[in-house]
Amino acid sequence: xQLIDFRCFIIYFSRTMKKLLLIFTACFxxxxxxxxxxxxxxxxxxxxxxxxxxxxxxxxxxxxxVNFANQExxxxxxxxxxxxxxxxDIIGLNSGAIKTxxxxxxxxxxxxxxxxxxxxxxxxxxxxxxxxxxxxxxxYSDTIYSDTxxxxxxRPTPSVDILIDDFExxxxxxxxxxxxxQTFNGTSVNYQGVSPTEKTRFYVLAxxxxxxxSLFLCGMNLSARVSQGLGSNYFSFATDNPNNIYFNAxxxxxxxxxxxxxxxxxxxxxxxGIYQPAQEGAYNFRLPVNWKGWKLVSFxxxxxxxxxxxxxxxxxxxxxxxxxxxxxxxxxxxxxxxTSGITRVGIDYANFTYYKPFQP
Amino acid sequence: xxxxxxxVIYLFLMLPITLLAQEKKIDFFGSGRFALNNGSIGGxxxxxxxxxxxxxxxxxTLFDLGFHIKPSAETEIKAITRVTNDINGFWGGGIVMNVxxxxxxxxxxxxxxxxxxxxxxxxxxxxLYNREGELSVHNPEALNTFSxxxxxxxxxxxxxxxxxxxxxxxxxxxxxxxxxxxxxxxxTKNRQTDYFSTPDRLFSGTSIDFTLFKxxxxxxxxxxxxxxxxxxxxxxARFSNTVHSFGLTESFFIKQFQFKLxxxxxxxxxxxENILAAPNIPTGNFATASLTFNPSKAWHxxxxxxxxxxxxxxxxxxxxxxxxNAVASxxxxxxxxxxxxxxxxxxxxxxxxxxxxxxxxxxQGFNPVYENILPYGQATPNRQGVQAELGFRSKVQLGLFxxxxxxxxxxxxxxQGTLNLRNFSEIQWDANSNINHFYNGKRRLNLSVFYRxxxxxxxxxxxxxxxxxxxxxxxxxxSYEVVPKLHLQMGLLLVQAKGNEFMxxxxxxxxxxxxxxxxxxxxxxxxxxxxxxxxxxxxxxxxQWQQVNWDNALLPQNQYAINRLSVLYNLFF
Numbered sequence: 001x002q003l004i005d006f007r008c009f010i011i012y013f014s015r016t017m018k019k020l021l022l023i024f025t026a027c028f029x030x031x032x033x034x035x036x037x038x039x040x041x042x043x044x045x046x047x048x049x050x051x052x053x054x055x056x057x058x059x060x061x062x063x064x065x066v067n068f069a070n071q072e073x074x075x076x077x078x079x080x081x082x083x084x085x086x087x088x089d090i091i092g093l094n095s096g097a098i099k100t101x102x103x104x105x106x107x108x109x110x111x112x113x114x115x116x117x118x119x120x121x122x123x124x125x126x127x128x129x130x131x132x133x134x135x136x137x138x139x140y141s142d143t144i145y146s147d148t149x150x151x152x153x154x155r156p157t158p159s160v161d162i163l164i165d166d167f168e169x170x171x172x173x174x175x176x177x178x179x180x181x182q183t184f185n186g187t188s189v190n191y192q193g194v195s196p197t198e199k200t201r202f203y204v205l206a207x208x209x210x211x212x213x214s215l216f217l218c219g220m221n222l223s224a225r226v227s228q229g230l231g232s233n234y235f236s237f238a239t240d241n242p243n244n245i246y247f248n249a250x251x252x253x254x255x256x257x258x259x260x261x262x263x264x265x266x267x268x269x270x271x272x273g274i275y276q277p278a279q280e281g282a283y284n285f286r287l288p289v290n291w292k293g294w295k296l297v298s299f300x301x302x303x304x305x306x307x308x309x310x311x312x313x314x315x316x317x318x319x320x321x322x323x324x325x326x327x328x329x330x331x332x333x334x335x336x337x338x339t340s341g342i343t344r345v346g347i348d349y350a351n352f353t354y355y356k357p358f359q360p
Numbered sequence: 361x362x363x364x365x366x367x368v369i370y371l372f373l374m375l376p377i378t379l380l381a382q383e384k385k386i387d388f389f390g391s392g393r394f395a396l397n398n399g400s401i402g403g404x405x406x407x408x409x410x411x412x413x414x415x416x417x418x419x420x421t422l423f424d425l426g427f428h429i430k431p432s433a434e435t436e437i438k439a440i441t442r443v444t445n446d447i448n449g450f451w452g453g454g455i456v457m458n459v460x461x462x463x464x465x466x467x468x469x470x471x472x473x474x475x476x477x478x479x480x481x482x483x484x485x486x487x488l489y490n491r492e493g494e495l496s497v498h499n500p501e502a503l504n505t506f507s508x509x510x511x512x513x514x515x516x517x518x519x520x521x522x523x524x525x526x527x528x529x530x531x532x533x534x535x536x537x538x539x540x541x542x543x544x545x546x547x548t549k550n551r552q553t554d555y556f557s558t559p560d561r562l563f564s565g566t567s568i569d570f571t572l573f574k575x576x577x578x579x580x581x582x583x584x585x586x587x588x589x590x591x592x593x594x595x596x597a598r599f600s601n602t603v604h605s606f607g608l609t610e611s612f613f614i615k616q617f618q619f620k621l622x623x624x625x626x627x628x629x630x631x632x633e634n635i636l637a638a639p640n641i642p643t644g645n646f647a648t649a650s651l652t653f654n655p656s657k658a659w660h661x662x663x664x665x666x667x668x669x670x671x672x673x674x675x676x677x678x679x680x681x682x683x684x685n686a687v688a689s690x691x692x693x694x695x696x697x698x699x700x701x702x703x704x705x706x707x708x709x710x711x712x713x714x715x716x717x718x719x720x721x722x723x724q725g726f727n728p729v730y731e732n733i734l735p736y737g738q739a740t741p742n743r744q745g746v747q748a749e750l751g752f753r754s755k756v757q758l759g760l761f762x763x764x765x766x767x768x769x770x771x772x773x774x775x776q777g778t779l780n781l782r783n784f785s786e787i788q789w790d791a792n793s794n795i796n797h798f799y800n801g802k803r804r805l806n807l808s809v810f811y812r813x814x815x816x817x818x819x820x821x822x823x824x825x826x827x828x829x830x831x832x833x834x835x836x837x838x839s840y841e842v843v844p845k846l847h848l849q850m851g852l853l854l855v856q857a858k859g860n861e862f863m864x865x866x867x868x869x870x871x872x873x874x875x876x877x878x879x880x881x882x883x884x885x886x887x888x889x890x891x892x893x894x895x896x897x898x899x900x901x902x903x904q905w906q907q908v909n910w911d912n913a914l915l916p917q918n919q920y921a922i923n924r925l926s927v928l929y930n931l932f933f
Contacts, residue, residue: 042670042742043864043872046777050824050877241594243557302557320555 044083048106054081059088059108059135059146068117068125069153076113076133076146080106085138090115090131093148096293097125117155118359122197122250122294127154157360160248160351162235164227164329167196167203167348173226178207178218191346197250197294198349205261205333206344215260217343219332227329233273235326238354242321243302247285248358252346255292258339261347262286262332265304267325269317275327281306282313283321288336289345298357387428390440392931393509394421396447399924401691403909404917412694419447419927424460435466461515473529480520481527481546483565484624486646486668487583487603488676490521491737493715494730495708496681498790498810500837500851502888505902505930506710514715516681521719523548523563539571550719553591559598560591563676563719579607579624583676585721596634599721603628603674623649630673632869639869644672648738658754667744670774673870677739680724682708683716691922703727705853705886706908706922723870729831729857729882732816733770733784745770745784763791776864777875780820782827788812803841810835816861829859829880845895849904851888858882881913890926898932 057079066072076088083106090099098121105111117125125131133146165172196202207217224235237245251261264284266275275282283304287297301323307313318325333345351358396419406412426440440461463477481488499507515522525548532541544567551561563585570578586600605626612619625647632638646668653661687693687700689711694701703714708730716724726735734740751764768786775781789811796805811834818827834854839847862875890904909921 040670040774041779042774042776044777044874046825046862046875047821049777049875051821241556243594 048083051082053084053137053140053142055079055142055144056081057109059133059144061133061146061149063149064147065150065152066117067152068155071116073117074115074149076108076115078108078135078144082106084140087136087138088113089134089136091134092125092129092131092151094129095123095126097121097123098293099125117151120296121291122296123195124157124197124360125151125154127151155360158358160358161238161354162228162352164247164249164350164352165203165222166198166201166350168199168201170201172222175221175223176218177221194252194346196348202250202252202346202348203331204344204346205331206342207333207335208342209258209335209340211340213340215334215337217333217335219330221266221328221330223328224326233268233327234271234324235352237323237352240322240324241302242304242323243300244355245301245323246298246353246355246357247301247350248296248298248353249350250294250346250348251287251289251297252294252348253289253291254344256343257288257290258336258341258343259289259345260286260334260336261289261345262334264307264313264330264332265301265326266313266328266330267316267318267322268327269322269325271325273327277312279315279317280313281316281318281321282330283307284313284332286334294346294348296358296360385430389426389428390424390933391512392421392423392929392933394927394929395419395509396927397690397924399690399906399922401694401920401922403920405695405920408917409695411696411698412691416690417447418690421445421447426461432466434468434470435464437464438462471530474527476526477524478515479523479525479527479546479548480515480517481523481548481565482518482520483567483581483583483676484579484605484607485738486624486626486648486674486677487581487605488521488563488565488674489737489739490516490519490679490681492519493681493708494727495705495833495853498792498808498835499709500808500835500849500853500888501806501839501847502837502849502851502890502892502902502904503709505892505900505928509928509930510710510712510715513712514681514717516715521676521679522717523550523719525549525563536574537572539574540569541571542569543567550585553588556592557595557597558592559595560588561599562586562588565676575611577607577609579605579609581605581607581626583674585675585719598633599631599635600633601628601630601673601675601721603676618654620652620654621650623647628672628674630671639871641673641869642671644669644741646672646739658752660749660751660753662747662749662751664747664749665745666738666747666770667773668739668741670742672739672741674739675719675721678723678736678741679716679719680726680736681716682714682726684714684725684727686714686716689713690924694920704908704910704922705855705884706906706924709886710906710926721870722868723866725863728816728829728861728863728878729855729880729884730833732814732829732831732861733768733786742772742774742776743770743784744773761791761793763789765789775818776872777862778818778820778825780818780825782816782818784817785815786812804839804847805841806837806839808835808837816859827859827861829857829861831855831857839892845893847892847894849888849890849892849902851886853886853888855884856882879914883909883911883913885909895931900930902926902928902930904928 059076059078062075066074083104085104088101097119099115099118100120101113119125129151130148131151132148135144191204203220205218205220209217225233228235230236239245247263253259262284264282266282267280268275269280283306285299285304301321306316331347335343398417400415401412402414422442422444424440424442426438429437438461439459442458442460444456461478463475465475468474483489485491496507525546527546529544531543534540547562547564549560550563553560566582568580572578583603587598589598603626605624607624608622610621627643627645629643630641648666650662650664655661684703688703688707691701693699707714723736734743745768747766747768749764749766753762766788770784772781790809792808794804795807796803812832814831816827816829818825820826836852838850841847857880860879862877864872865874865876867873886908888904888906890902893901904926906924906926907921911919
């Protein structure tokens with residue numbers, strides 16, 4: 001009996017279905033015709049990006065003096081009328097040290113800039129040194145300065161996990177190589193009046209590219225065995241995760257916008273103690289050196305890419321990054337594409353840290 | 361392994377195939393192609409360019425050989441190998457060999473269809489769908505072979521995406537109320553892990569289709585993209601995108617008039633786990649309905665309504681065919697800065713480099729000059745609107761005549777960077793006819809015309825929020841059969857854009873983070889003229905002169921033109 005009732009219902013349902021569907025369509029079209037306006041805005045507000053530029057509140061530091069040795073911090077406040085790309089440099093007025101922040105927020109009160117005494121460009125800040133914050137804009141010519149801040153004591157330099165080289169020992173067995181026609185400069189003290197960032201020496205790679213020569217100028221290779229001074233052929237990292245191993249170094253640029261530095265890590269994939277460039281992988285990180293002065297460069301091993309030079313590390317037997325098989329670090333000086341003539345780059349205090357970049 | 365050893369191994373591998381062929385369990389098929397482009401570039405932009413070579417010649421020959429192997433009545437294997445040789449690859453230096461397609465399919469227990477290997481996958485326009493790219497419809501016949509080659513090379517079937525994985529399909533038949541039930545499931549690999557920081561990514565899809573009362577269809581589709589846990593040893597990061605879709609289709613008569621009704625509604629979810637600064641993406645809903653009415657066999661009227669919320673994300677449906685970030689195969693870079701040359705009409709219509717093979721998690725960029733209303737098809741987020749279409753298709757005494765007119769009106773649901781919404785309107789008309797029937801001509805003379813006008817408007821503060829953009833496309837095609845099989849073909853395409861737009865830049869989470877201000881007073885023309893010899897339905901030779909001219913009056917120093925002689929021989933067997 002119940003089954004018959006159910007079938008009756010289904011038949012009735014089928015007859016009314018068409019009407020229901022038409023009603024459904026009409027309702028749907030009616031809802032759409034309402035053109036509901038959602039009050040939420042997608043993306044940043046246009047007036048914040050393309051409106052009139054003005055400084056609404058001056059740049060102010062939270063303190064007049066700071067003791068970084070006591071882990072004190074300085075925060076900067078201020079307000080712009082629009083969001084625009086800006087660069088804030090905190091400059092040591094005696095040392096010339098620079099800490100750089102880059103951003104595009106318009107309200108520094110809501111998104112404060114906090115400085116803990118670290119540097120971006122060496123040398124280091126000094127004790128009892130006055131500093132000033134300078135704010136510049138990518139799309140506007142205005143430059144804004146804060147009042148001065150006095151550093152009563154500096155931040156202690158943190159330790160690194162593995163020191164590749166501080167370039168203080170000229171007698172170390174650096175394996176250097178160059179294209180025939182280029183000059184090559186090894187370890188230098190105060191090279192061309194440039195002071196090292198740390199202790200007394202740093203390493204210089206320099207070369208002269210002819211208009212039709214290759215981009216490669218010269219290079220230096222340093223084995224992990226020499227770097228660590230241990231019996232092992234390979235760096236002894238505490239982790240095998242490439243993303244948690246950071247390479248750090250100070251890199252000096254002469255501001256000629258011609259140099260490119262390639263930092264390469266050679267993996268001995270079969271662990272026979274010999275790196276064979278045609279059969280084993282090399283991972284590198286390339287950076288155009290477009291600044292003048294010392295800059296701290298950091299990147300994780302995970303950020304490196306396999307070599308693209310045929311026969312020079314572009315084939316990896318294991319098919320992946322193996323930090324525990326890095327047998328050597330190699331520094332190559334290249335000319336930037338479209339440039340020629342003399343160029344150079346300085347390197348100091350190359351090291352590895354775990355889990356986060358080196359922050360002196 | 362030396363060459364001789366390799367040949368011996370090939371011989372042994374071919375032996376069973378030869379034996380199978382003798383038993384007629386194996387079919388051979390394939391295609392061949394020769395393409396040559398010899399062109400030059402010039403114009404105001406090139407006059408000040410001392411780096412870009414003025415002339416380029418590129419081309420390739422390729423041969424596909426396919427095998428259909430049927431080891432048993434219920435099992436089929438399809439494999440296609442490809443040999444490509446660039447014109448510059450003399451003495452075998454540029455030869456590339458690869459396996460283009462490989463799958464195995466069959467019937468399990470006489471009920472379950474399965475396929476493993478390469479799959480052509482499609483679900484619905486909101487779950488998994490490979491919609492047509494820009495400039496792809498109502499083109500002159502002069503462009504036919506070029507578009508066929510791209511579709512073949514990129515595996516664009518009937519709106520399908522080529523993926524690799526496994527698929528299972530089965531169905532049941534019931535009574536007169538519940539007529540049938542069909543279930544399809546698939547799982548495909550979307551991304552390969554690097555074992556360290558990038559996990560494997562899979563796509564799974566399920567379709568369940570009921571047919572009730574003969575004409576009523578109820579559908580459920582689920583598309584799910586997800587990263588596989590523990591497939592990258594040093595990453596816990598996981599992305600997933602799920603779309604649930606419910607649909608119905610109904611066909612019915614009111615008096616003698618046939619109506620077809622279809623609707624689909626659903627929602628999407630996106631989640632990011634263990635990814636630094638990843639946002640919470642709200643659920644995004646969508647709903648669409650279409651009603652088609654046929655007052656006669658020749659005429660049809662279609663009404664369509666669509667609403668897709670701003671946060672609706674569907675990797676399978678929003679991936680684009682045309683990738684405007686790709687680099688052209690000819691004149692890839694120009695100016696002394698060696699900038700990437702943006703795509704022009706000739707590139708989009710003939711260069712396979714611009715066509716995407718893979719599903720992409722990000723909303724890819726697009727060019728508003730070519731499409732600004734629905735750049736991601738029906739699944740374009742942040743759109744609601746209606747379309748009305750009137751179509752005529754008749755095979756009367758005067759010959760086949762097809763014409764359609766469509767009017768669309770859309771607007772945004774959320775303002776981009778402002779509370780004001782973009783409003784879109786479009787009118788489109790096309791016609792195609794063999795007009796030799798009008799004067800009883802024996803030689804085929806085909807004429808095709810297409811016109812589209814799109815308007816984008818947004819009110820607001822001038823130069824900051826306000827948008828006024830008008831774009832138009834005109835396509836004109838003529839094909840005349842001079843002698844049997846030999847056609848003279850001509851095509852003219854014009855694109856104009858005038859006004860301004862704010863193009864959104866998105867981050868890795870598809871959030872809008874910036875806008876690029878663009879101003880247009882663009883005239884772009886493409887002229888095609890040449891011959892087409894049709895050896896058979898699937899075998900043709902085209903020799904064609906092509907000229908594209910790109911000129912934005914706001915940037916007169918950027919004007920350039922490419923002239924090109926193109927030879928394309930294409931054969932499917």
